[in-house]
Amino acid sequence: MIRSAEDRMTWVCTREPPAARLRLADSPSSRAMLDGGWWPTSRDPVVELCSLVTALTAQRGGVIERIMLQPAAWDSHPRRIGVDGAVVRVGWFTTLEAALVIVTGPRNLRIDLAVIAPETTYAVAAAAMLATSRPANTTRAADILSIPPSPSSRPLARHGDDVAAWETEGGHLQPDRQPTAPART
Incomplete structure (x- = not known):
């Protein structure tokens, strides 16, 4: 197999990489599926890794x-990145x-981390990272983002949006009754 020069190169981040958005379990557990979560800021592997x-x-x-x-x-x-003098x-x-x-x-x-996509919202990413860092978590990485954010992280409905919020949060209007405006006094 002939390897290209690019395959043999060691890539080095030429600027200060951002602080990693990383959350690890306090103590690794042999029963846990994941050791934590990582939320990269971009899809550039050199900078993020x-x-x-x-x-x-x-x-x-x-x-x-x-x-991997x-x-x-x-x-x-x-195929290789240079970090602080190590490859x-x-x-x-x-x-x-x-x-x-x-x-x-x-x-x-060995550290297994769930990777949360860079474009994920803060509330969803925070909930996912919290779930992955629990000791003895049994959720696979691919299933982590199906965990809903905590209720306190949801934005509050604006005045007049309560019917729409109710519809999207699992409630529903009775089909024979439409919402009415409050009576004026």
């Missing part, structure tokens, strides 16, 4: 050696869920 590796190294210690991702969810597919190998697997990233390192280090 540099940010993720930096955050994981700071929070969990140790060295990150490999990262699904290629359809990202704009480009570098991290990146594997792209079409069989992996798009909502999952697997990070490995020495001494059986």
